[in-house]
Amino acid sequence: MATVAITLPPLPWAENGLDPVISANTISFHYGKHHKTYVDNINKLIAGTEFAELPLEKIITASAGKADKAGIFNNAAQTWNHTFYWKSLRPQGGGEPPAALKQKIEASFGSVDDLKKELSAAAVSQFGSGWAWLVADGDKLKIVKTGNAETPLTQGVKPLLTVDVWEHAYYLDYQNKRADHVNAVLDKLINWEFAAENLG
Numbered sequence: 001m002a003t004v005a006i007t008l009p010p011l012p013w014a015e016n017g018l019d020p021v022i023s024a025n026t027i028s029f030h031y032g033k034h035h036k037t038y039v040d041n042i043n044k045l046i047a048g049t050e051f052a053e054l055p056l057e058k059i060i061t062a063s064a065g066k067a068d069k070a071g072i073f074n075n076a077a078q079t080w081n082h083t084f085y086w087k088s089l090r091p092q093g094g095g096e097p098p099a100a101l102k103q104k105i106e107a108s109f110g111s112v113d114d115l116k117k118e119l120s121a122a123a124v125s126q127f128g129s130g131w132a133w134l135v136a137d138g139d140k141l142k143i144v145k146t147g148n149a150e151t152p153l154t155q156g157v158k159p160l161l162t163v164d165v166w167e168h169a170y171y172l173d174y175q176n177k178r179a180d181h182v183n184a185v186l187d188k189l190i191n192w193e194f195a196a197e198n199l200g
């Protein structure tokens with residue numbers, strides 16, 4: 001049977017589209033090197049295995065928590081997480097979420113500002129590499145953080161948007177100032193429309 005290769009999807013905006021909050025230089029390394037390497041690695045790792053025919057989400061859930069499949073999990077999850085991350089950002093993002101999402105946010109967090117504070121605190125306090133996420137858990141919206149390649153896809157909740165807090169996401173532009181990066185992303189780039197679409 002022919003193996004369907006996992007591909008590196010195109011960015012949803014130009015490489016300099018998030019400038020100056022995230023520079024074209026950062027995006028060229030983050031997408032062109034880091035994300036591409038995860039995609040190249042997962043294709044090599046699954047070739048000729050029982051994972052070769054599976055869609056990416058299935059590879060992630062089937063390898064999660066299995067010590068002997070850690071390489072497959074890490075590269076599959078990082079491939080998925082990054083594709084989801086690019087869509088979580090957009091030029092001229094931030095601002096007010098669409099009405100239906102805003103209502104849900106207010107019911108779960110009090111206000112959009114309260115949600116941003118909680119998401120920022122999760123992103124800043126994630127020790128080492130990882131991700132901060134807005135997720136839907138049934139009717140309720142929640143903030144979760146995950147370490148390294150871990151993803152809420154394996155936790156029975158629906159991811160709505162994410163912020164990458166690996167150093168490669170911000171170090172060229174912000175050096176060690178993760179909080180400055182995260183707050184600028186939440187104010188100026190976060191894609192509420194994408195989160196609203198995921199909420200369904």
Ligand SMILES: [Fe+2]
Pocket residue numbers: 030034082164166168169
């Ligand atoms: Fe990343």
